[in-house]
Amino acid sequence: MNILAHSYVSPKGTFLNGERLFITENEENPLKSAYQQLGAEYPKFYKMDVLSKMAFIGTELLLPFFPEDADLENDLQLIFANSSASLNTDNLFVESYEQLNNPSPSLFVYTLPNIVTGELCIRHKWYGENCFFVEESFNAAHFSEWAQMALNKGNNCCLCAWVEAKTNGEQECFLFLLTGSEQDKHSIETELSTLIKQYRNE
C-alpha cells in the first residue's frame, strides 16, 4: 500500500504534501479564507458544517494525485473517522430548540458525521463505498487495516481522513490517498503516524 498524497486543513493553515499553501492563522474565519484562496467555485461550501468544509478544501487539493487509470466513480472507497462524531453541530441543534425555540432542519441534517462523505460524493460524483468510524484518537494501524480490507474487496483506491471538530475549538482534517494491491503488504502505519505529528507540530 502506498500513500499517493496527503493534505492537512486546520485553523493555522492548509497544507499539501507537507507544504503550507494557505496561511490562515490570523484570519477571523480561517476556513472561509482557505476556500477563497483555493479559488474553487462551489457556493454550497458556505452551507456546510466545519467538518465538511475542512474535508472539502483538503480533498480539492488532492484531486491531481488520484491515479489516472482508477475508476473513481465506482472503486474509490472513503474511510473517515474522528472522536466526537458530529458533536459540534449536535450542540448547535440543541441550542436551536432549547434557546431559540425553533429546531433548525438545516442544522439537523449535519448532525451525522457521515454527511462529510456524502458532501464529497455529491461534489465529485463518487458512487463507491463509504464508512465512518468513531475512535478515541487517530489510529494509524486501524486506517491501514481498513484500507487493506477495502482494497481486498476490489476497490482500487482509498481516500482516508481523520476529520475532527472538538467543542473546545480544536479543528483538523488530515486526508491521505492510498492505493496498492492485495499482494502489496507494505505497511504505511509509521509514515501516517509521522505525518500527522509533523502537521500537528508535535
Add this chain to the structure above:
Amino acid sequence: MDKPVYIQALSLVTPLGNTVEQHVDAFTNGISGIQIHEKAGFQETPIPLAKRAEITENRYDMLLREALEKAKAVFSGSGKTAVIVSSTKGNMDLLPEDTFAGTPGIVHEFFPGTDVFIISNACISGVMAINTAADYLLAETYDQVLVIGIDAVSEFISYGFQSLFALSNETCKPFDKDRNGTVLGEGCGIVLVSNQKPAGFSVLYKGGSSSNDANHISGPSRTGEGLVRSIEKTFKRSGKKASDIDFISAHGTATVFNDEMESIAFGRTNLDQVPLNSMKGYFGHTLGAAGVLETIMSIVSMEKNTLFPNLGFRETGTSVPLNIIRHMESKELNTVLKTASGFGGGNATLILEKQP
C-alpha cells in the same frame, strides 16, 4: 467468499420484548411496538414512537446492557474477538459531551479485553457493521466479531425529524399508498459473525457492499442510483443474481420519497416480484440499529421458512409495484437480500444464504 462466514442471532431487545420468541409472537400476531406518546414531540405535541416501556431513564445504556447480558448468556465462541457497535447517535444523554465515549466501557463490562470499534454512518450503520465484520474475518484479523446495532429514542432525534416534516402522526405504513412519514423507534440487537460454525442455528454471509447516491445529503435519489449500484456490487461479490433471491428485507421507512426510491431501485434490479417486507411497522425506524435488528428477524425467517407480513401495508403506493408480503406464509427461504438506505446518500446491502 473464499472462506465461509457464519452469522448467528444472539440477542434482540426492543419494545416487542427481549427474546427472539417474543418477537416471533409479535410478528405472527401483527403486534406493533408503536404507540402515541402524548407530549413527546416538540412543544409537547403528541407523536407516535416505539419505546421500550421497561426503560424509564438512561435509555441507551440500559438497552445496551440488556442486550449484552442476553448475548453473553448464549455466546459460545472462542478465538480472537472484536466488537463493532453500529449507532447513528450514541447516548444522547451525554450531550454536550461525546455521545459515544461511554460505549466501549459498557461493552467491556460483558466482553473484557475485546477490541471495540464504532461505526456511525446514519441509517446504514447496522448493515455496514456486518459487512465490516465479514471483511475483518476475511483479512484474518479476528476469528469472530460481535456486531451490535443500537439507537435509543431521544427528544433530539424526534425534534429533528419533526423539523424535516418526516414523521407520521399515527402508525408507520411502509410502501402503502397512505404512508405519511416514518415513526422513530429504539432497540439493540447483537449478531455473531464468525469463521467457525456456531452451535445453534446460523446462516452463511455471502457478501455485501455500500454505495453513495452522490445526489443529496438528506433526500433519497429519485432514481435509486446508489441502492441499485450497491445491490449490483453485492450480487457480484456473492456470486448471486436476482432470480436467486427468495426474500428481501427492505429498508422501507414509510416516508413518501424513500419508499418510492426503493421501488424504483428494486424494479431496475429485477427484484420487484420478490416477496418483500419492511419491518418498520413493528419496530419503527431504529436508525443505526435497524440493519442489525432486521437482519436478525431475516435470519429467524430463514430458520422458520416463514415470510412475515409488512405491517401497515394495504394498497400499492409506489410507482413500481412491489411484491409486498401481506399475510404470513410458509416458503423455503434459501437466499435473502437485506438493504438499507440513509442520510448522507448512503446505501448498504448484504446477502445471506441457508447452509446446505
